[in-house]
Structure formats: C-alpha cells, structure tokens
Amino acid sequence: MFENRHYRSRSKREGLIPFNITVKETDLHIQAESDLSKIAIREVLEQRGFVEAYMQIDPQFRTSLVPLPLVVSAAPQIVTEMIDAGNKARVGPMAAIAGAIAEQTGRALLKYSSEVIVENGGDIFFKINSDMVFSIFAGDSPLSMKVGARITPPCIGVGQGTDSTVQRRGMALCTSSGTVGHSISFGKADAATVIAQSCALADAAATAIGNIVKRECDIEKAIEAGQQIAGVEGIIIIKGKKLGAWGDLELVRIS
Numbered sequence: 001m002f003e004n005r006h007y008r009s010r011s012k013r014e015g016l017i018p019f020n021i022t023v024k025e026t027d028l029h030i031q032a033e034s035d036l037s038k039i040a041i042r043e044v045l046e047q048r049g050f051v052e053a054y055m056q057i058d059p060q061f062r063t064s065l066v067p068l069p070l071v072v073s074a075a076p077q078i079v080t081e082m083i084d085a086g087n088k089a090r091v092g093p094m095a096a097i098a099g100a101i102a103e104q105t106g107r108a109l110l111k112y113s114s115e116v117i118v119e120n121g122g123d124i125f126f127k128i129n130s131d132m133v134f135s136i137f138a139g140d141s142p143l144s145m146k147v148g149a150r151i152t153p154p155c156i157g158v159g160q161g162t163d164s165t166v167q168r169r170g171m172a173l174c175t176s177s178g179t180v181g182h183s184i185s186f187g188k189a190d191a192a193t194v195i196a197q198s199c200a201l202a203d204a205a206a207t208a209i210g211n212i213v214k215r216e217c218d219i220e221k222a223i224e225a226g227q228q229i230a231g232v233e234g235i236i237i238i239k240g241k242k243l244g245a246w247g248d249l250e251l252v253r254i255s
Contacts, residue, residue: 013132016115023048026101028120032113040118043108047101050076064092078104081200089204089229091211099123099174099203106170106199116170122177123206125199127170128153133252134173138191138238139180147243149173149195149236150250172199176206178213187222188239189213194226195234195249205229213237219244 012018016031023044030040055062058071061079067087070080078100085096098120106118106125117126122137131152138144151171173195178187192210196202205226212222216239223246226235234247245251 013115013117013128016117026120028102028105028118030105030109030119031115031117032109033115034113036109036112039112040105040109043105044101047076047078047104050078051082051097054079061093064094066090066092068093078200081198082204085198085200085204088201088231089208091204091208093204095207096200096204099125099172099199099201103170103172103199110170122180123172123174123199123203125170125172126151133254135254136175136191136193136236136238137180139177141190141238142241143238143243144190146254147236147238148252148254149193149234150252151195152250170197172196172202174199174202174206176203176210178210186211187213187218188215189222189237190240191236191238192222193236193238194232195247196231197233198231201229201231205232209235209237213239216240216242 013031017035018031019035019037021028021037021040026044060068067090068083070083082093082096082100086093102118102120102123103125106116109116110127115128133148133150135145135148175191175193177191178189187210189210192206194202194206209222209226212218212225219237219239219242222237223235223244226232234249237244
C-alpha cells in the first residue's frame, strides 16, 4: 500500500523509541520516550472516525479541491482544523488530512512523553526540547536528503504573538511533492516544505505552494504566494537542482 519510505531510517532522535503504526490508509512513523503504539492506534481510529462521519454529512469534504464552509457548527476539532487550513491555503480540506492526523496523534501522545515526533508520509508534527535537523526528501533531485532545516525550540512562534507555553506545545514541518508519492498535486516540485505551528495548515499550505511549481523558474513565485498564507513561518522549495527558501529558519547542509 505504501511506497518505500527509506528516509525514515535516517530520522532517529537520540533518547526516543521509534515505532510504526498502520490504520487503513494511515501509516505513521512515531518517536517517543516509550513505545506508545496502542495509544497511537486508538487515537488514529478515533480521528479517522470523526473525519469519516463528517464525510457522510458533507460528501464534498472528501472530494473538493477548493475551500469549503463548515456545515456543522459542533464538528470535531480535526474537521474544523482541516476546513480552516484549506480556507487559508485556498485548497480543499483533504489537503490537510495527513498533517491533521499527525498532529492530533502527537498531542495525544504528549500526555505520556515530553518529546514526540509523528511523521505521516512527509508531514511531521513534533514537540522537541532541543535542536533537531529535519532533512528534506525530494525524490530524484540531487538535493534530496542533502539539505535540511534546523529547528530550535525556544525560537518557535517568535513574532507570532505567542507566549512561551504555546511555543512549547509543538510545531509542524510538512512536505508536498509533485514527483513523489500518490497525493494529488498539480505541480512538479520535488519538495515544497512548510513550517508552521499548525500541522493541518502546514500540510495544506505545502500542497498549495507545490501546485504552483511546474519549473525551476516558478520557485520565487511560489514562495511569494506562500508568504501570503496566514500562519506560514517558513518555506523550502526544491525543484531539480534549484532551491528557494524563506522565513525564520536555518538551512543545513547534510553530508
């Protein structure tokens, strides 16, 4: 069902236990202070249940490639976050599904582990207590796994009007690709990576930005568009041999 995600073997964080869980189409690679597989599976089942139930109420939620309104005022949090993310990025709500599930699962695990990393097909929710470099997988690009973003927890949320408590709740780094994987993309970016505090938003924004990149010359235009999406804090785009970046992030060369 899933392509070979060999990049996962290079993401080990010292002091954390890695484990994988699979629920239907959801395939998560998780790192925490202990093996929390059972808790993670329960959370994924619950969140998928919320989404699937909402699809019965609003069938367009599953198929729309454009923003949708919320049709039920008391909808579950994951549904409202997906719709809000789609509206901000001007894409359909399902563009945020992988990131939303990663975040909801990660937040549930934070009750049992002070550090958590949840990766869902290139969409990552994480709460870390010290620096970490996230490498960017970009398919056949010569820059794939050769460049990364260093995240420093005390800097999370700077300039966003958040206090230190919110800054410690977690962060997101999500990547969309028009050349890797099975997700819908109208672009040809090898990687369009977005850093944000919301994983649903980062996922939707990465899709929107990646849709713009057909050629290397589109990188600048895509970054300019991404800057206009409220909540986006950093962008990295890789197309072939070219890379563009914007935001409060530190690029790192990976040997």
